[in-house]
Structures are given as C-alpha cells and as structure tokens.
Amino acid sequence: MKTIIAAYSQNRSGSRASVQAALRTLLTAPWPSQRDVRSWLQLLAVLQWVLSFLLLGVVSLLLLIYLVFTSFWPISALYLAWIIFDWDTPEKGGRRLACLRKWRVWKHFRDYFPVQLVKTHDLSPSHNYIIGSHPHGILCVGAFCNFITGSTGFLEMFPGIRPFLTTLAGNFRLPVFREYLMSGGLCPVTRQAIGYLLSKNGTGNAVAIVIGGAAESLSCRPGVTTLILKNRKGFVRMALQHGAYLVPSFSFGENDLFRQVVFEEGSWMRSIQLRFQKMMGFAPCVFYGRGLTSVQSRGFLPYPRPITTVVGEPVTVPKIEDPSCETVDLYHEMYVRSLLKLFNENKTKYGLRKSTRPKS
Secondary structure: OHHHHHHHHHHHHHHHHHHHHHHHHHHHOOOOOHHHHHHHHHHHHHHHHHHHHHHHHHHHHHHHHHHHOOOOHHHHHHHHHHHHHOOOHHHHOOOOOHHHHOOOHHHHHHHHOOEEEEEOOOOOOOOOEEEEEEOOOOOOHHHHHHHOOOOOOHHHHOOOOEEEEEEOHHHHHOOOHHHHHHHHOEEEOOHHHHHHHHHOOOOOEEEEEEOOHHHHHOOOEOOEOEOOOOOOOHHHHHHHHHOOEEEEEEEEOHHHOOEEOOOOOOOHHHHHHHHHHHHHOOOOOOEEEEOOOOOOOEEOEOOOOOEEEEEOOOEOOOOOOOOOHHHHHHHHHHHHHHHHHHHHHHHHHHOOOOOOOOEO
16 A cells, blocks of 8 residues: 555656646747747738638538528528628628728738838829729739728828729629628629719729739739730720729739749630639639748748839829710720839839830
8 A cells, every 4th residue: 555655646746847847848938029929910810811712702601501401591591581682782882891991900911911002192082083903913912901901001091082992793692701891892893883882972982993803813923914904994984984083003012922823825724714714703723822831831822022002193084974985995095004104113113123014
C-alpha cells in the first residue's frame, strides 16, 4: 500500500512539474507583435470577402434545398415566400445598410492590399453620374472597396454623392447572397435597376459600372491592361436618356492580384469560356492567388498588391430621351478620350511604364 501511495505522490509531483515547465515555456515564448496581429486580421478580412462572393449564394441555396426534406422545411418555405414578395427590390434601389459601410473589417480589407482612392475633380450633388470602372480584373476588388465600403473615404471626398455598384442580375436570385449584396449598395446591371437610380432616386447618385464585364476578365493578367470598350455603348445611351454625367475611373494594380491561365483566341478552351459566358453571364477564369499560410503558397486569395483607383473628370452629358446612334457614338468617343487621358496622366505614378498602352 505504501508503495502505491509513494508512486502516486511521485506521479503527481511529476505532473505538477510538467505543468509548471509548460507554463514557463508559454510565458517565455515570444507573443505575436501588433504587426503580426494586424496581418492576420487583414488576411481574415479578405478571406471572408472571397468566401462570401464565391460560396455564400451556392451554399445557402443547397442548405435551403436540404432543409426542405427535414423537419425544418418551414424555414425554406418562409424564405421562398420572402423572395417572391421581395423579388423586385434589387431593381428599385435595393436595401442598403449604412452601418455596413462602417464595419471595421473593411479597414483591414483595405490595408491588406492596400487600396486607396484618388480624387481629381469634384462631383456636384445636383447631378447623377455613371462611373465607368476599369479594368474588371478577376474579382473587382478596387471597385468594391472604393464604392461599397467606406474604408477609402468616398463619402468624405465626394460629399452628397451616394455610390452604387452594379453586378450580374443572376446574383440577386441566390438566397441570402442577394441580401448581402443589397445591404452593401450593389444593384443588378440592368436597364431597369440603373434607370431607377438615375431617374427616381433624386440626385447625387453615382452608379459604378464595370464596363468590360466578364469578357474583360478573361484577358486579365499582371502587367497587361486590356480594355473591352469599343462596342460597349449601352451605358452611354443610358447616360444620355437620363442626363447623367459620365465619369471615368481606373484602378491601377487591379490586374496584379491573381495569376490567370490566359487561353489564346481561337483555342477550344477559349471557345468554352466564351460560350459559358454567353449562357451564364460570367466567365469561368482559370486563376490562382496566394494561400492561407504564406504569400509563396498557392490558393484562392488575392496577392497583397497596392490598388489605386483614380476618379477622373466628369463628361457633361445632355438629357436626350431618344438619342441617335451618331450622338451615342460622339459621347462614347468623348468618354474614351477622357479615360485614356486619365490613364496616361497617372500610369507612371502607380507602377506602369510610360510606354504602356491599353489593349482593346
């Protein structure tokens, strides 16, 4: 019995010593610096954004379908009834939440790259505007950060202006994801939705449209600027019909966030991408970025590269309810000239060579 008690006491003493040694090791170990903590927070902010845009809608849809076959089916039924009741809201200005723009997470998101907004001219609150956003890139990081979040100071730079960003109308058919998009101020890139903001929502509205769209994303790669703009004239016609001024903007560094396998024109893979784009509205890009563990690893997160969005001088547009093709061509040409001027005046400031010319 004494032997058992002695062994037990020795075991307890050994365990106590082990715990004390572990505590001493923990206390002497270097704690993460403030810089490390900031880096982790920035990485998490970008991770939640990427996952939200890539998975939130699909996962929510699958979950609601699954619940139909369980005892929780009333949840799916109620949400379906809500979507039917709320179906037209995205086309009528959405349902934005001002508090969403002030989330602290967006400042960490901004600082990860970092993203900055540069103002070159004032925008009067007595007019409405269509802001052309270039280039598309893979995920439109610059456009989202500047026009949807309040982290780069858009409202302070342009007082009295309410920014909106357009995206594929199909995104607003996905459950939960549609609520997420509308709460931030995104709306469908349709004539009805844009027309509502420019004609029935007062003045001081700035609707940002990524002009190149999905077709432009297929040519996105670092160091190369490709603009799909020549035959994109619908936004000019809408600007004329509503008397909205045209404002060019360019996000320098947008194309440097991911690496993409760009298939040559005429190849069978390019043909598949283009057919998919025509059917679904978006292009299936084959791209990769950094991983979670380090910048050297590969994953689906964007590389931390600086993005600078420069907002240019507004092009004054008259209100013409039924503009002729010649008038549309005239103001389209004026917009292109203004965009190229903005690009050429700023390209050397933000990492591009003086000889760089955008491709079309």
